[in-house]
Amino acid sequence: MNSTIKSLHKIFNKQANYSYAVWRKLLSNTTNLPHQPTRFPLTDLTEDELMMRDTVARLAKEQIAPYVREMEAAGNLKKSVIDMLFNNGLMSVTVDPKYGGAGASFMTSILSIEEISKVDPGVAGLPDNSLINPLIEIFGTKEQKEKYLPQLCTNMCSSFALSEPSSGSDAFAMKTTAKQDGGDFIINGSKMWISNAKLAGIFLVFANANPSAGYKGITCFIVERDTPGFIINKSERTLGLNCSSSCALNFDNVRVPSSINLKGR
Numbered sequence: 237m238n239s240t241i242k243s244l245h246k247i248f249n250k251q252a253n254y255s256y257a258v259w260r261k262l263l264s265n266t267t268n269l270p271h272q273p274t275r276f277p278l279t280d281l282t283e284d285e286l287m288m289r290d291t292v293a294r295l296a297k298e299q300i301a302p303y304v305r306e307m308e309a310a311g312n313l314k315k316s317v318i319d320m321l322f323n324n325g326l327m328s329v330t331v332d333p334k335y336g337g338a339g340a341s342f343m344t345s346i347l348s349i350e351e352i353s354k355v356d357p358g359v360a361g362l363p364d365n366s367l368i369n370p371l372i373e374i375f376g377t378k379e380q381k382e383k384y385l386p387q388l389c390t391n392m393c394s395s396f397a398l399s400e401p402s403s404g405s406d407a408f409a410m411k412t413t414a415k416q417d418g419g420d421f422i423i424n425g426s427k428m429w430i431s432n433a434k435l436a437g438i439f440l441v442f443a444n445a446n447p448s449a450g451y452k453g454i455t456c457f458i459v460e461r462d463t464p465g466f467i468i469n470k471s472e473r474t475l476g477l478n479c480s481s482s483c484a485l486n487f488d489n490v491r492v493p494s495s496i497n498l499k500g501r
């Protein structure tokens with residue numbers, strides 16, 4: 237691997253007079269989680285990553301492919317498929333082993349998603365609870381990590397709730413608000429196209445807690461499924477992704493404690 241970096245350094249150093257140390261830094265993958273070591277070029281897979289990629293490809297072929305049409309028609313994920321993801325550690329690829337995860341690299345997670353996407357993109361939104369595990373691990377408080385990560389590694393799915401009817405690419409235009417009320421926040425608004433909402437036990441919900449500060453007021457809450465005033469609507473019909481529910485969510489004076497605000501660091 238060092239020889240690859242040295243060759244790149246040789247080629248590119250003609251154009252920019254960067255030192256070998258700077259190239260190492262530029263080429264390192266900055267997306268790793270705190271407990272993972274720095275890694276080098278993305279095309280240079282480790283033995284563990286190659287092994288995981290091949291294992292996931294086989295699992296997808298054997299345990300997802302036979303049910304793709306059935307799940308698409310039903311608009312649901314089969315329980316055996318969800319169980320297979322949990323039982324093989326695919327729902328907790330990057331999570332620190334102290335919470336029950338595999339502690340593998342973010343790249344391993346991406347490779348798993350890639351292999352599953354080749355077979356069923358509707359299932360591919362699930363591994364590592366899509367964005368939720370890394371977000372809780374990076375930004376969650378100690379209490380949030382201890383409460384949610386072990387469940388997310390063993391039996392709980394989750395959803396990422398950012399988009400709204402009038403705020404997609406322009407996420408900062410969101411209208412959902414979170415008004416502070418003593419030690420609580422009260423969330424009002426709606427979300428749209430939220431994947432896996434039918435299954436999720438928790439939702440990472442983005443809301444503006446200080447609209448006068450514009451986008452700087454946006455923050456994120458962990459909202460549990462059965463919170464009063466939180467409504468999960470029926471799934472939209474999609475093509476090729478129909479097994480992963482895509483639901484609208486409504487928040488009607490949803491009261492949440494400020495301790496579930498995701499602001500660990």
Ligand SMILES: Cc1cc2nc3c(=O)[nH]c(=O)nc-3n(C[C@H](O)[C@H](O)[C@H](O)COP(=O)(O)OP(=O)(O)OC[C@H]3O[C@@H](n4cnc5c(N)ncnc54)[C@H](O)[C@@H]3O)c2cc1C
Nearest residue numbers: 395396397398399403404405406428429430431474477482
């Ligand atoms: C199947 C499915 C699942 C989804 N799951 C989730 C989920 O789990 N959680 C979640 O939060 N959201 C989810 N979404 C929402 C998704 O993130 C949004 O659809 C996406 O952000 C785009 O927003 P939009 O649909 O409003 O399109 P728009 O933002 O209206 O964009 C429409 C088109 O205009 C282009 N465009 C927009 N702005 C500009 C610009 N400034 N300059 C040039 N071109 C521009 C876009 O590239 C696009 O082609 C899901 C959507 C789908 C379809």
